[in-house]
Each structure stands twice: as structure tokens, then as C-alpha cells.
Amino acid sequence: MRHLLDTVHLSREDAIRILDVAETMSDVSGREVKKLPALRGRTVVNLFFEDSTRTRISFEAAAKRLSADVINFSAKGSSVSKGESLKDTAQTLQAIGADAVVIRHPASGAAQRLARTDWIDAAIVNAGDGTHAHPTQALLDALTLRRELAARAGVEPTGRGLDGARVVIVGDVLHSRVARSDVWLMHTLGARVTLVAPPTLLPVGIETWPCDVEYDLDNALATGPDAVMMLRVQAERMHGAFFPSVAEYSRRWGLNEARLGLLTPEAIIMHPGPMNRGLEISAAAADSPRSRVLAQVANGVAVRMAVLYLVLSGAPSTEGA
Amino acid sequence: MSNTPADTAPFSAAREVLTAAEIDRALTRIAHEIVETTKGGRDLVLLGIPSRGVHLAARLATKLEAITGIPARDMLGSLDVTLYRDDLRHSAARTPAPTVVPPAGVDDMTVVLVDDVLFSGRTIRAALDALNDLGRPGIVRLAVLVDRGHRELPIRADHVGKNLPTSKHESVRVELSESDGADRVLITDRTEPRGSAL
Structure with a gap:
């Protein structure tokens, strides 16, 4: 390499x-x-x-x-x-x-x-x-998820991909290099990725990416994913009105306490950081035992x-x- | 010594210099030597150097358990030297293997490094550096299945399965059932780069 x-x-x-x-x-x-x-x-x-x-x-x-x-x-x-x-x-x-x-x-x-x-x-x-x-971010996400899946199956992670895993990536896909790198890497490693975002925060040409697209977070969480990755809302790159208000974004696409209850017992929460607490991720979700944010670091x-x-x-x- | 067809090294004739039974006898003798020098296997740690040194260390640990009664898992570990090698810049990137240290650690213990072939001595130099980062052993010894000579550093083995005078143009290949399907040691004309027995 x-x-x-x-x-x-x-x-x-x-x-x-x-x-x-x-x-x-x-x-x-x-x-x-x-x-x-x-x-x-x-x-x-x-x-x-x-x-x-x-x-x-x-x-x-x-x-x-x-x-x-x-x-x-x-x-x-x-x-x-x-x-x-x-x-x-x-x-x-x-x-x-x-x-x-x-x-x-x-x-x-x-x-x-x-x-x-x-x-x-x-x-x-x-x-x-x-x-x-942002390839090293995607690789560390894959490492975190692979270790989780291996521990769940009681095997060594070495030599394995992410075959069969289901990952939901939520938020500002349009401005996110992390989402792009994650989608391709996780697809290569055999995982199925679903992107969830308001239509205004999805890039043109998304239909050519190797992933599914969903607009409703509750529907995506109801399918029982292995991992939910919350993307940071990148205020510094928001030069237009992509969503009506911060409160509405948080209500529809934020990982709040009610949505934590929709996850399966093993599902983990990831975030590339830095987190906007109260916007895309609630403090309860960020600090829950499911959170792997520090393991990612x-x-x-x-x-x-x-x-x-x-x-x-x-x-x-x-x-x- | 018998001639066997070179099934894995094309363009060269392979000569079998140790059979499965001879390998087993050599390991049994080394196990007894280790018991003798450590006064019954007290404070003993066996660290195999990947990949085949790990298999040899496991076999030695099983034999030592039978002799001393000390559980093999309490003394057995592995020591990866990839990141301590002096040729990292010159050869293709190698994937490091895990380093596993027995529960009691290495501090003040008698550590026996186990490898398949002792050649230039550079692997062992790297192993001594790697060991230094894990702790401070009381004594460090070296056990190898084959010593083929041609040392490039002032390093010698304490326990040797077989001394095998070789030419620099030959390569020594240790095959073990754990990784290669059968136990044997072969000498071939060199068609692979040095350290093929790594």
C-alpha cells in the first residue's frame, strides 16, 4: 500500500x-x-x-x-x-x-x-x-463494529469482514466525507448500509451508492440494525436552509431517549465526533452503555x-x- | 536422509534432514534440558516466535506439563518481533502477529524464546528488543529446532534440536503439522528469499 x-x-x-x-x-x-x-x-x-x-x-x-x-x-x-x-x-x-x-x-x-x-x-x-x-475514520468505525460483532459471536475478529451486519447512518450525508467513506468501506466488507436523512441533506447521485436510503428514522430503527451512526450537523458548511429549524431536525432525525427504546438490546451507537449534544444526539444516547464513542477514539x-x-x-x- | 520430491519449492530438489520422529525426540530432549536448567521448571515462561516458533513452544509446554505438572497455559506465550525487525524498510510489509504473555508476566522469570531456525540471529535480536518492552526477565534463553549457522550477530542458542551445517545458497524449511500438514525439516537450494522459515 x-x-x-x-x-x-x-x-x-x-x-x-x-x-x-x-x-x-x-x-x-x-x-x-x-x-x-x-x-x-x-x-x-x-x-x-x-x-x-x-x-x-x-x-x-x-x-x-x-x-x-x-x-x-x-x-x-x-x-x-x-x-x-x-x-x-x-x-x-x-x-x-x-x-x-x-x-x-x-x-x-x-x-x-x-x-x-x-x-x-x-x-x-x-x-x-x-x-x-475520510478513510481512517471509516476504518476505525469498521474496527469498532467488527470487534462488537466478533464478541457477540464469541469468535476472534481477525481475518473477518462485516458480513451480514446492518448499519444505519443518520444525518448530514450531503456534507459528510465520513458517510461517503463508511458506505463504501462497509459495503466492501459485506455490511448493508441504510442512510437516513432529510432529502435536502442527501447529495445528488445518491442512487448510485451501494446503500439503501430512508427518510424516516423510526422506520429505519424498527428494522433492528446492529449499529446506528449519528453524523454531526456541520453548521460551518451549512450555507443554505437545509432544514426548517434545529428543533425540528432534532425531533425528526435526532437520537433521543424515545428512539433509544426502539433499538435491539445489542445495538451500538457510534458518532465520529465532535458531538452536538441535544441536536443530532441526546445526552442520554451519548452517555448510554450502548455508546461506543470513546472506543472509536x-x-x-x-x-x-x-x-x-x-x-x-x-x-x-x-x-x- | 531420503530424497523427497520438492512439492512446494519449484526448480529445486528438497532433502529431508529431520523426520517427524526425530523432531519429536529433539523436542523431548530440549524439554528435559529446560527442566534441568530451571530446576524443575520454576518461574518458567516459554515465548514462541511466530509463526512456527509458536507451534514448537506449544509442543514444548505440553511436554513440560507432563514432566513437571505445571499447567502448560501458565507458561506458554508468543512474542511477535515484526515491528522490531531491522529490515522493515527493505522487504514487503509484514502483518504482525499477536503477542501473548502468560498471566504471571515476564518480570524476574526465566524466559525461553522458541524459534524454528536460527540463522543470521537478527530475528532473535529483534525478539530481545521486543521482550525488553514487555518487562525485565530474570534470565533469557533461546531454544531452536535447527541451528544452521551463518550468524551475523553475536547470538547463540542454549538448546538446539539439531546443528545443521548448510551452505548460504541453501534454505532450511521447517514444516509442522499445525501449519503445513506434516512434520519434517527440509533443505532446498535457495529459490526463496532468506528467512523462508519465518
Whole structure:
């Protein structure tokens, strides 16, 4: 694996491999010495053109646990605010000797742009680009769900997909790169995904995605899904009137206490964070024993360790997943 | 020694150098040596190095249980060295295997590392680094089924099933029923990269 840009082009084999490596990586978090020497002497640059706390911290923790040197670069307070182009920034990182670049950018396709040019030789890991893709988030969601399904069946998660699982993803699909990456990855791994959203928050061309679409949350929950994923309402990307009012959104598409009662006893609740409590998810749902929000954060470090390890070690291969 | 057809390594003749019975006898002898050096198997931890070292460690633990009465599960574990290797940058990315430590941990214990083939010594160097991150054992020893020579580091084994003088052009392949269907050790002309017995 040379780069990780999206989940559309990730094969089932590669996805399961990343999840399996992540399982062994997560054992390290429970040890006294939380460090592996695998990436000693390699340099990982976190290139963040957009605000992010958890993703950046998660990548930083992952790189440091593998003994890589980490350089954090955020557009605020850098030469980007003086008008430096992506090309010049990339060439600067190349000159510094970056082995991997983790990029978060408001423009869809920014990670592809870096990976497909000769501006920089480093491995590129997409940490979220516009409304396009956020592959490591989808992988950590899959890791969280796979572990849940394996524990329920009393088997080891290693080597398995998500075959037969049913996942409901609720909310602002239009602006969500997480939803896009989740739909493709979970489909590849054998799960059936249902998207639930107001029609105004569904993108054009949704009928070509490998998933079902439902407009009524109660109907979707009544089918007994294994996991419900609530998406954040992205106020910063809402430049139009997508729904009448916050109260109405919360009433129709929020996971409140009444809807918790519709879930099967084993169903889990996930959220990519940061949560808008009282909007898409009630405090009761966020803090319920079904919530896997903190497990997702912990799994995020393991998944990012696995991805950095796989893109940075070994002879370069030709596959460009 | 008998000649067997090379069914898994094309373009080379495979020579069987250890039979199933010889492998079993070698492991029985090593088990007795371990009992002797640990004064009855006290504070003993066996850590197999994936993948075939894990199978060998499990067999040794079963034999040690029969001799000492200490349950095999209390001493048996595995130690993955993938992320500690010195060739990560040069070979295709390997998938790490789980590391499992017995309930009592490794601190102040006698840890016996178990691997199938001792060659350059680089795997064992990685294992010592990996062990260091798990705790501080009292004593660390090394048991291998085959020592084929050609060391590149100052490392030696304490318990050896068979010393096997080889040429660098040959490769030693340990096959065990748990992973390969039958027990045998083969020497072939090298058609695979070094460490094929990994």
C-alpha cells in the first residue's frame, strides 16, 4: 500500500489487512511501554489546512507510538496564510525529507493531487478532504463494529469482514466525507448500509451508492440494525436552509431517549465526533452503555498506527489504493 | 536422509534432514534440558516466535506439563518481533502477529524464546528488543529446532534440536503439522528469499 486516499478503491483484502494490523497495534496501548520501534527515523508530517483536534492528535499519537518523528503543520499561522500554494508547501516538505504526509484539506481531492504529482515522493494519507473522503475514520468505525460483532459471536475478529451486519447512518450525508467513506468501506466488507436523512441533506447521485436510503428514522430503527451512526450537523458548511429549524431536525432525525427504546438490546451507537449534544444526539444516547464513542477514539489510534506502518514499511508496491 | 520430491519449492530438489520422529525426540530432549536448567521448571515462561516458533513452544509446554505438572497455559506465550525487525524498510510489509504473555508476566522469570531456525540471529535480536518492552526477565534463553549457522550477530542458542551445517545458497524449511500438514525439516537450494522459515 503506497497511499491511503479513499475507501472506494480499497479492496476487501487490503481493508481486512489494515484492520488485522490495527488489532495487534491496539495491544500496545495496554502495555507499560506504549511504543514500537517500527518507524524509527522516519518523518511524518501532519499537514492540516482545516481545524481538527481529534484526528490530528490521533495521527500524532499513532506516529509517536511507532517512534516516528512528527512535524505538525497547520495552515493558521503558517506561510499558507501569506498565500503559499499547495505545490510550494509540498515541495518544502519534500526538501525537509518527509516520509509520509497526513493531509486534511477543505478541498475535495487535495490528497489525490499530492499523491499523483511529482511535487513530493512521500506516502500520502488522507485525513479528510472537503466532502470527499475520510478513510481512517471509516476504518476505525469498521474496527469498532467488527470487534462488537466478533464478541457477540464469541469468535476472534481477525481475518473477518462485516458480513451480514446492518448499519444505519443518520444525518448530514450531503456534507459528510465520513458517510461517503463508511458506505463504501462497509459495503466492501459485506455490511448493508441504510442512510437516513432529510432529502435536502442527501447529495445528488445518491442512487448510485451501494446503500439503501430512508427518510424516516423510526422506520429505519424498527428494522433492528446492529449499529446506528449519528453524523454531526456541520453548521460551518451549512450555507443554505437545509432544514426548517434545529428543533425540528432534532425531533425528526435526532437520537433521543424515545428512539433509544426502539433499538435491539445489542445495538451500538457510534458518532465520529465532535458531538452536538441535544441536536443530532441526546445526552442520554451519548452517555448510554450502548455508546461506543470513546472506543472509536481509542480504535482510531490503532487504525492510524496500522495505516502509517503499512504505507511506510516495505518495498514500494505498484498498487495505489 | 531420503530424497523427497520438492512439492512446494519449484526448480529445486528438497532433502529431508529431520523426520517427524526425530523432531519429536529433539523436542523431548530440549524439554528435559529446560527442566534441568530451571530446576524443575520454576518461574518458567516459554515465548514462541511466530509463526512456527509458536507451534514448537506449544509442543514444548505440553511436554513440560507432563514432566513437571505445571499447567502448560501458565507458561506458554508468543512474542511477535515484526515491528522490531531491522529490515522493515527493505522487504514487503509484514502483518504482525499477536503477542501473548502468560498471566504471571515476564518480570524476574526465566524466559525461553522458541524459534524454528536460527540463522543470521537478527530475528532473535529483534525478539530481545521486543521482550525488553514487555518487562525485565530474570534470565533469557533461546531454544531452536535447527541451528544452521551463518550468524551475523553475536547470538547463540542454549538448546538446539539439531546443528545443521548448510551452505548460504541453501534454505532450511521447517514444516509442522499445525501449519503445513506434516512434520519434517527440509533443505532446498535457495529459490526463496532468506528467512523462508519465518
